[in-house]
Amino acid sequence: MNIERFHAQQHGDSRGQLVALEEKSEIPFDIKRVYYIYDTKEGVRRGFHAHKSLKQLLICVNGACKVLLDNGHEKEIVILDKPYEGIFVQSNIWREMYDFTPDAVLLVLASEIYDESDYIRDYGRFLELVNNKDDMCSKETEREV
Numbered sequence: 854m855n856i857e858r859f860h861a862q863q864h865g866d867s868r869g870q871l872v873a874l875e876e877k878s879e880i881p882f883d884i885k886r887v888y889y890i891y892d893t894k895e896g897v898r899r900g901f902h903a904h905k906s907l908k909q910l911l912i913c914v915n916g917a918c919k920v921l922l923d924n925g926h927e928k929e930i931v932i933l934d935k936p937y938e939g940i941f942v943q944s945n946i947w948r949e950m951y952d953f954t955p956d957a958v959l960l961v962l963a964s965e966i967y968d969e970s971d972y973i974r975d976y977g978r979f980l981e982l983v984n985n986k987d988d989m990c991s992k993e994t995e996r997e998v
């Protein structure tokens with residue numbers, strides 16, 4: 854699975870570190886929303902959804918957590934544990950976040966404001982949607998040949 858990783862430039866000096874995230878230069882989408890998940894209780898698993906069009910950048914700016922990404926065909930687990938490294942999560946990717954350390958702060962930059970109608974919260978429906986898309990893409994390719 855092709856996971857797009859993000860490495861932020863660190864502006865460090867003898868005082869410590871600073872990371873700046875700017876749309877267009879560092880982030881390839883307009884940042885319409887920022888949220889963060891923290892104080893996650895032991896054993897909690899969150900997410901369990903995909904998005905129809907939303908794009909996101911996930912960075913665990915403190916502590917650590919794991920993210921399971923699933924494109925309907927392949928699954929991959931990524932550990933986020935550095936405040937200057939993250940992953941881009943495109944649309945139509947099922948995600949689950951878990952194994953949060955007690956101090957974990959998971960920062961999310963999102964391309965759209967909150968819209969419940971953009972969520973796919975049912976895994977069976979998610980698989981149907983991605984498989985339909987794959988069928989449509991292969992038909993397009995057949996037509997182009």
Ligand code: TYD
Pocket residue numbers: 886888899900901902967
């Ligand atoms: P939820 O979707 O359950 O979070 P996750 O999928 O990451 O586990 O969101 C928890 C609550 O927060 C839910 O009531 C919706 C609300 N919420 C907002 O109001 N705005 C947002 O941008 C997000 C992500 C959630």
